[in-house]
Amino acid sequence: MTKHNNIPKRNIVLELKDLHKSFGDNHVLNGFNLQLFQGESLVIMGKSGSGKSVMIKCLVGLLEADSGTISVMHNDITKLDQEALDILRADIGFLFQGSALYDSMTVRENLEFPLRRHTKKFGEHIDTEAMVLEALENVGLASAIDLMPSELSGGMKRRVALARTLILQPKIILYDEPTSGLDPITAKEIIILMQDIQKKYGTSSLIITHDVDCARVISDRMILLIDGIDYAVGNYSELSTSTDPKIKAFFKH
Amino acid sequence: MIKFSNIKAKINSFLIEIGELSFFTARFFRESIKRPFEFKELLRQCYNMGNRSLLLVGITGFIIGLVLTLQTRPTLMEFGAVSWMPSMVSISIVREIGPIITALVCAGRIGSGIGAELGSMRVTEQIDAMEVSGTNPFKYLVVTRVLAVTLMLPLLVIIGDVIAIFGSYLVENVKGNVSFMLYFNQVFDALEFGDVVPATIKSFFFGLAIGIVGCFKGYNCEKGTEGVGKAANSAVVFTSLLLFIIDFIAVFVTDIFYDL
Numbered sequence: 001m002t003k004h005n006n007i008p009k010r011n012i013v014l015e016l017k018d019l020h021k022s023f024g025d026n027h028v029l030n031g032f033n034l035q036l037f038q039g040e041s042l043v044i045m046g047k048s049g050s051g052k053s054v055m056i057k058c059l060v061g062l063l064e065a066d067s068g069t070i071s072v073m074h075n076d077i078t079k080l081d082q083e084a085l086d087i088l089r090a091d092i093g094f095l096f097q098g099s100a101l102y103d104s105m106t107v108r109e110n111l112e113f114p115l116r117r118h119t120k121k122f123g124e125h126i127d128t129e130a131m132v133l134e135a136l137e138n139v140g141l142a143s144a145i146d147l148m149p150s151e152l153s154g155g156m157k158r159r160v161a162l163a164r165t166l167i168l169q170p171k172i173i174l175y176d177e178p179t180s181g182l183d184p185i186t187a188k189e190i191i192i193l194m195q196d197i198q199k200k201y202g203t204s205s206l207i208i209t210h211d212v213d214c215a216r217v218i219s220d221r222m223i224l225l226i227d228g229i230d231y232a233v234g235n236y237s238e239l240s241t242s243t244d245p246k247i248k249a250f251f252k253h
Numbered sequence: 254m255i256k257f258s259n260i261k262a263k264i265n266s267f268l269i270e271i272g273e274l275s276f277f278t279a280r281f282f283r284e285s286i287k288r289p290f291e292f293k294e295l296l297r298q299c300y301n302m303g304n305r306s307l308l309l310v311g312i313t314g315f316i317i318g319l320v321l322t323l324q325t326r327p328t329l330m331e332f333g334a335v336s337w338m339p340s341m342v343s344i345s346i347v348r349e350i351g352p353i354i355t356a357l358v359c360a361g362r363i364g365s366g367i368g369a370e371l372g373s374m375r376v377t378e379q380i381d382a383m384e385v386s387g388t389n390p391f392k393y394l395v396v397t398r399v400l401a402v403t404l405m406l407p408l409l410v411i412i413g414d415v416i417a418i419f420g421s422y423l424v425e426n427v428k429g430n431v432s433f434m435l436y437f438n439q440v441f442d443a444l445e446f447g448d449v450v451p452a453t454i455k456s457f458f459f460g461l462a463i464g465i466v467g468c469f470k471g472y473n474c475e476k477g478t479e480g481v482g483k484a485a486n487s488a489v490v491f492t493s494l495l496l497f498i499i500d501f502i503a504v505f506v507t508d509i510f511y512d513l
Binding site (some may be wrong): 082 | 384
């Protein structure tokens with residue numbers, strides 16, 4: 001089992017300690033640990049059904065963990081009331097696997113929607129139009145502002161979802177399978193976009209994927225989630241050359 | 254052979270669902286009085302539900318009025334009581350047929366629509382996305398829809414009643430050469446506050462039931478497209494059953510007041 005403790009001391013923006021989550025008799029997370037540092041890209045890899053999405057949903061309070069600590073920017077989210085959690089959520093962007101665009105709203109309304117509850121963060125007199133345009137320009141889709149989600153391709157939907165995530169100017173972005181269901185070229189474009197955003201805004205990224213190419217290109221560090229625990233932690237080259245059969249299985253092409 | 258354990262499991266799951274529905278209803282009342290209020294979305298939902306159901310309710314009401322009059326006319330003629338037609342039709346439509354038929358039509362139109370819409374939003378993680386963005390999805394999606402259908406149903410019932418009575422008048426005009434003034438004078442003579450008020454109050458409860466059940470089924474939809482279909486379908490079935498139960502209770506309570 002590869003475990004690295006020689007990580008340089010940096011500001012931890014997100015930390016999970018001994019996280020447990022079960023659904024009936026199905027123990028999905030059995031003491032999972034994670035630390036995400038400021039400005040870092042951390043990739044979580046695991047097989048389908050290994051609990052990656054459950055973990056990320058516990059992280060933003062969409063699911064309640066059975067036990068363990070979830071600290072986001074030094075706030076234990078399990079102890080926050082709804083109001084405080086909502087305020088903290090403005091600093092956490094979440095890109096959903098299927099984009100999760102509101103299909104009854106236009107692209108513009110999709111982007112305006114998160115702003116309505118976070119006027120405190122930007123002041124009462126925010127220039128919504130300018131913010132929407134800037135977010136769309138960041139993903140190269142300013143021309144799609146008045147389209148409905150049903151008029152967009154899979155790649156465009158993912159870009160708009162990314163723009164919606166960016167509009168609140170989050171400090172941490174959580175990506176749930178950002179390249180799944182996309183063709184290789186579009187997947188590559190999304191990966192480049194994620195890198196550009198990280199450079200431009202200095203965000204910290206937690207990326208859930210089982211796309212090895214995506215992990216290779218984007219990760220500073222990786223965690224392999226196996227049997228509900230953080231089975232192996234390291235960078236891509238360390239993990240990809242591991243002799244552990246469970247780790248090797250991830251990197252076979 | 255039906256296994257006892259199967260029946261027990263079904264009863265168990267039914268009771269669990271009733272319990273969850275009760276908690277859902279309690280949450281609706283709790284959230285609906287808490288700030289911030291989603292007035293814009295409430296108005297949008299009122300417009301959508303009222304406007305989209307109006308034609309269906311109108312056509313149904315018109316046909317009910319026609320059919321009721323055509324079916325009853327021969328019997329009333331036999332007893333020489335055809336002049337009682339406006340009274341009979343108006344009281345039966347306003348007290349019972351109008352509210353229940355309109356509610357059943359809206360359960361199919363609005364209830365299944367809410368179930369499918371929220372179910373699809375749940376399955377495609379739109380509800381999660383809303384929550385992550387700091388908006389309370391229960392307040393934005395459930396409270397607005399339940400309030401909208403609760404407010405709109407009594408209006409739709411009144412419109413449906415008027416159109417049904419107009420349909421009845423058309424038959425009477427063609428078959429019995431009864432004038433508009435005479436027919437509607439008799440309608441208003443027959444109707445009392447005691448007919449209109451309980452029916453309107455009952456309609457609010459019908460609307461509440463349609464909204465709550467539709468939202469409950471959609472909001473707690475299981476994963477997958479099959480779950481969305483099940484949510485829409487069970488919303489209609491469960492609401493229809495609930496409407497008859499509410500109707501029975503309403504008639505029972507009204508009857509007590511009439512006796513006082």
